[in-house]
Amino acid sequence: MTNINRKEFQSFPFHLVDPSPWPILTSFALLIMAVSAVMCFHGFDYGAYLLLLGFGLTVSGMVLWFRDVISEGTYLGNHTHQVRRGLTIGFVLFVVSEVFAFLSVFWAFFHSSLSPDVTLGQTWPPYGVVALDPFAIPLLNTILLLSSGGFITWAHHALIQGGENSRRAAIYGTLLTIIFAILFTGLQYYEYQEAGFTIADSVFGSAFFASTGLHGLHVIVGTIFITVGFIRIISYQLTDGHHNGFEAAILYWHFVDVVWLFLFLSVYYWGGN
Secondary structure, eight states: OOOOOGGGSOSSSOOOOOOOSHHHHHHHHHHHHHHHHHHHHTTOTTHHHHHHHHHHHHHHHHHHHHHHHHIIIIISOOOOHHHHHHHHHHHHHHHHHHHHHHHHHHHHHHHHHSSOOGGGTTSSSOTTOOOOOTTTHHHHHHHHHHHHHHHHHHHHHHHHHOSHHHHHHHHHHHHHHHHHHHHHHHHHHHHHHHOSOOTTSHHHHHHHHHHHHHHHHHHHHHHHHHHHHHHHHHTTOOOSSOOHHHHHHHHHHHHHHHHHHHHIIIIIIITTO
């Protein structure tokens, strides 16, 4: 008779994660990146180098953290139905917190633009500030971002259908999304370089760069999420019934799309006229 040690088996469907150094190390990397960004804004020496160091450490922490989570879900079988359900709820709550983060930025913008005081010349945009043309790069970026949302949705439906042909379509759709996201980020950087105002030019410049910069940061993070999903599709790690991480990345990307629409209509179109 085979002796079974019950201590080797758990009687619940939840995953108790092993101790990991990546959360605390990633937190310190984010702290370095935030402090160095402030130093860079204030013209401190080596502020830009510290910012690059913080960014590199943050990306490294994300890669190592993602590696462990992928191993737990793909190879160790720790992501049961209950675990996947908990991950989905947690990510939805994270997106809700992001909604309120952007709400604070929009609040600051409309607080200043709806009733500009005498320091702004009682007009919006303020005197001396030439706003960007909303039908130039911003409109092109809108087309790119909405198109990328369509491509990632196509990839998602193809992955759900299953089969080799559908998997190939999922790869193409995800790849096109990544390409469009990189083009969006490049055009956003070019727009910043060509803008006739800076973040120090009244509350208009502060609100503009704070809102579009925060969104640009989310685009970069979303691009990393989708790139991870792209690599996992190529590596045959995602199936039609097991792709929670990819779905979370898609949800995040659609959130970025919706925020950009509000930015385009309020900050670029309405706020620039």
